[in-house]
Amino acid sequence: MSAIIEVNQLTKRFSRLTAVNNVSFSVNKGEIVGFLGPNGAGKSTTMRILCGYLSADRGTVKVTGHDLMTESLEARNNIGYLPENCPLYKDMRVDEYLNYRARLKGLRGVRLKERVKAVKTQCNVDDVGRRIIGQLSKGYRQRVGLADALVHEPDLLILDEPTQGLDPHQIRQVRDMISQLSKKHTVLLSTHILSEVEMICKKVIIIHEGKIIADESLNDVQNKLCGRPQIIAEIKGAPVKKIVSDIKQLKGVGRVNAAVRYGWVRVSVTEKEENPDLREDLFNLVRSKPEWRMRLLQPHRQSLEEVFMQLTSKEAGAILE
Amino acid sequence: MQAYLLSPMAYIVMAIFLVLMGLSFSIVVQQLVRGAPGNDVVQALFASPFFWMALLITVPIITMRLFAEEKRSGTIETLMTAPITPGQLVLAKFFGALTFYILLWLPTLSYVLIINHFTADGRLVDPGILAGAYLGVLVIGATFIAAGLFFSSFSENQIVSAMATFATIAAFMLAGFLPWMADSPLLQDFTRTFSGYLHMNDFSRGSVHTQYLVFYISTCALILFATTKFLERGKWQ
Numbered sequence: 001m002s003a004i005i006e007v008n009q010l011t012k013r014f015s016r017l018t019a020v021n022n023v024s025f026s027v028n029k030g031e032i033v034g035f036l037g038p039n040g041a042g043k044s045t046t047m048r049i050l051c052g053y054l055s056a057d058r059g060t061v062k063v064t065g066h067d068l069m070t071e072s073l074e075a076r077n078n079i080g081y082l083p084e085n086c087p088l089y090k091d092m093r094v095d096e097y098l099n100y101r102a103r104l105k106g107l108r109g110v111r112l113k114e115r116v117k118a119v120k121t122q123c124n125v126d127d128v129g130r131r132i133i134g135q136l137s138k139g140y141r142q143r144v145g146l147a148d149a150l151v152h153e154p155d156l157l158i159l160d161e162p163t164q165g166l167d168p169h170q171i172r173q174v175r176d177m178i179s180q181l182s183k184k185h186t187v188l189l190s191t192h193i194l195s196e197v198e199m200i201c202k203k204v205i206i207i208h209e210g211k212i213i214a215d216e217s218l219n220d221v222q223n224k225l226c227g228r229p230q231i232i233a234e235i236k237g238a239p240v241k242k243i244v245s246d247i248k249q250l251k252g253v254g255r256v257n258a259a260v261r262y263g264w265v266r267v268s269v270t271e272k273e274e275n276p277d278l279r280e281d282l283f284n285l286v287r288s289k290p291e292w293r294m295r296l297l298q299p300h301r302q303s304l305e306e307v308f309m310q311l312t313s314k315e316a317g318a319i320l321e
Numbered sequence: 322m323q324a325y326l327l328s329p330m331a332y333i334v335m336a337i338f339l340v341l342m343g344l345s346f347s348i349v350v351q352q353l354v355r356g357a358p359g360n361d362v363v364q365a366l367f368a369s370p371f372f373w374m375a376l377l378i379t380v381p382i383i384t385m386r387l388f389a390e391e392k393r394s395g396t397i398e399t400l401m402t403a404p405i406t407p408g409q410l411v412l413a414k415f416f417g418a419l420t421f422y423i424l425l426w427l428p429t430l431s432y433v434l435i436i437n438h439f440t441a442d443g444r445l446v447d448p449g450i451l452a453g454a455y456l457g458v459l460v461i462g463a464t465f466i467a468a469g470l471f472f473s474s475f476s477e478n479q480i481v482s483a484m485a486t487f488a489t490i491a492a493f494m495l496a497g498f499l500p501w502m503a504d505s506p507l508l509q510d511f512t513r514t515f516s517g518y519l520h521m522n523d524f525s526r527g528s529v530h531t532q533y534l535v536f537y538i539s540t541c542a543l544i545l546f547a548t549t550k551f552l553e554r555g556k557w558q
Contacts, residue, residue, distance in 0.1 A: 051402040076404040087395030104403045148399070 003062075004029050004156050004186045005050065010059035012045055019045040021210035022059070027203075029155070032182040034201035034218075035190040038312050042210040043190040044084055047160050050188075051081045064155055077106070080149030080185075084160040086142050090134030094125060094144055097133060098151060105152040119147040123177065139170035146177065150185075157181060159189040163196060175200055194304040204304075208312045221304070229271055230300045231278050234264040237292035243267065246289075250281050264295065330382065331421065338379050338425050345371035346432045353436070366432065367454045367525040368518070376465060377490050383421060384469025385483035387414045393477040407552040411470065411545055418466045426458060450527035457524030460537035461517060465490055467544040474548055493517055 497518030
């Protein structure tokens, strides 16, 4: 698979601040990659460099094989960019705007008409063609911006926080649209909504203070960094130590943490690989003891959010091996 | 260009401009009534303080939003990431503004038509002289617009850009009087090269010096070039 984006030792400084610090990653054709990081981590800066709006101080960036320093125009022909806050010309009508942007990107005549019509349908802005952009709601404006990014059929889509400021309906629509788009385009989107990444992306790049701290497929992140799955149970009927030691007797039990709350012992049992689902065993264990009672039995996996918080806290270095 | 015609600003500018030129025109008519020779008309219209005042006020207003608005609203990002070169962008904005400027001046042709209509032989003003005057209007205006475009790319605040442009044009205007204040012939010669007032005087008398034309066209090109390079600075640090 050929790499659509190749970034090598990219560094960008603004006066004293190093916004992007020796960043290297690549994105292959057809992937949907989530670019994840807290505000100020360097996501937008990296994206702007990828799109040719800023230049790097050091390092190389290649998009669809074109180096952004030397072949900027060719590279930009293949990129559809939607900046943060989706800037648009508020006094233009949707049709006018899309026609203007299509012309800017080199489309003409029949092809222009076809493409504008196609992206309007694709992004669900068919019915607002004659409306003035300033009068549209944020959801519609975002979709117009997306239509603009798509109009020249780019191989790569770069979306900076595409769901920012949208209400839940609109967020869902945009997410569905992005999932659809990934069939024909490679997508790099940035966000700090972790559940979004879990929902749409196959690959995750986590950036923090200008450095990449994770660059894996979503599965790998979940397995490696989210830790092994756990079972949470609430049991009563025996002293804590006895409950814990009995649980430990079960096959495939790793760590057991226990705490007493309102008379119930809340245990979190980490599964080892041999026994992927301890729930039945735990249930049988409680059933076998006449005085024991159980009121909660559920699987638990450390969410991406918890991992993210850990990774991007001050002690990030310690967590990573 | 379309964006200009859509905004109320365009019509305000046109109104101010036409008021000023109209005043100029009415003075000219009064002069004619008193028996001034015909070809003085052009000079009175174009080399008058009204002309310079009109330029001073309208050019900053036309140019202030060209880049400043794009930067403020963030659309500069979508512009600069589209597959066009900064040079193309600058030229496009320049010609858009210039076209509006030309549109602004078109109604003034009616002044000449009116004068011609009311005179005995119907041909009071020599078309050659008129052409010379309008040529001066075009090249001087183009240079000022380039300057306005340049200052617009500096700031996100339109007012700041407008003020900088205004100050520059005013400085140039005032420098136009230097030849009359110069002591030595050498200084006089030197200050003639960039005295807009002198240039316009000559243009409106029908003597189109290529020297002046080159001055304006090359200055205009230089400013546009500088604007392009300034825009590119984010890319070639």
